[in-house]
Amino acid sequence: MSNSNTQRVKTIFRSKASKALDRMEDPRDTLDDSYDQQVKLLQQVRQAVAEVATAKKRIELQGQEMGTRYARLDAQASEALAQGREDLARAAIERRMMLEGQVGALQRQYASLEQQTAQLQERERRLTDQVAAFRIEKETIKATYTASEAQVRANEAVSGLSSSIQDVGSSLDRARDRVKQMQARAAATDELLASGALTDLTAAPDADIERQLAAVVADAEIDRRIRALRSGTTPSDASPARRGDEPDAWLSIGKGDASPR
Template sequence: MSDTNARMRTIFRTKTAKALTRMEDPRDALDDSYEQQVKLLHQVRQAVAEVATAKKRIELQGEEMGARHRRLGEQAREAMEQGREDLARAALQRRAALESQVTKLQVQHGSLQEQTAALQERERRLAEQIAAFRIEKETMKATYSASEAQVRANEAVAGIGANMDDVGANLDRARDRVAQMQARAQATGDLLSSGALQDRTAEPDADIERQLSELASRSDIERHIAALKSEKADGGRSSGMAGDAPDRWLSIGQAPPA
């Protein structure tokens, strides 16, 4: 249970640290600032388009009024030619009233033209500023990422990372478990060899066969000891064992001929 709690604490601290890192990451702040500037540029461009549309409407109205102004002048001239001074006077009066409207339209058109020029200049400067900021932003992000990678590498080499204590604790627990498992394996192996534990996978009566094999091995050792003693008593004469013949290995472990 304690190991589980320790792992849960480690996971929680890791996730919390990652969340705080994301909140404090200057790269995110730079991206947010860039997005805000891009939105502002979009708004300026929208304003330029709206002002340009309004200016175009005024220009169309001015063209219509200009055409009517010319037509009234022609009508006044034609009326005078026809001897209708009254009609000529009426046409000129209407043209004078139209000129007043055209004058107001010209003022609006000039104002919109100034606004358009100012907005276009602001758009140009803002676009240049955003382009420069984007270059600086990407440079700063790359520098931060490289520095962050270097810090992590240095901490990993020096073992001073924020989670190195947890890593060390996990490593110590793993070492303890490996040692416990090794000791258990050795103990169960000894018990199995001594017969205290029964091998469920062995064949029936395998324990008797194992003991007989051990007796035969000990008997063979005693026989060789006796042969060596006899050889020593005979003055070092050969006991019948093969010498340095190339095929000597074929007789290793074989019983000597009767």
């Protein structure tokens, strides 16, 4: 393989390898993957917000139940005193005091969950805005990349077409050179055959003598016609030319009396 062919193969290989890498490292796929990851993260944050809200709702319901019990114990303590049952009133008040501690702990948990909910909701809001902004930028970059890729392909196609045209031009130049060489060779062989330097194997025996005699006769005929023109005598075979206005005049050309004078 010649150096030019080897270089061409290397160039084609590098071009294909580069295109394969471009497909592997397509930024559009990378952007889509990043967007999908951000969407998943946003979904996780929203799920966390929902879970915290659910936990807060459970504590709220539990607090409402404890509040109802707290009010009932207060009513029971009052009724026990009214019935003269101080012992029952004391028991109700003790339970009410214990319930106050439990409610206080529940209130602290509820406040903590409210804070977490507010933080998660703020994080969700920011992340939603970021994902939306990233999506717009992603689509813009993808569209720009696709347009640039199309332009590159168009330029490569034009470049390839230019190379093809150059190759066609080179082929035409080579063909013209071969035609000229063949024409020159044909003319040279004709001259060699005419001079007798080359032997025509297809010609009849003594054809060279006949060819030379024919040349002598043709020269003599030309001399005869020149003498006739100089003397003002019209050659016999020129008479049809005077009848050129007749449709069949051409049939008489060369049919006149060609006997020498």
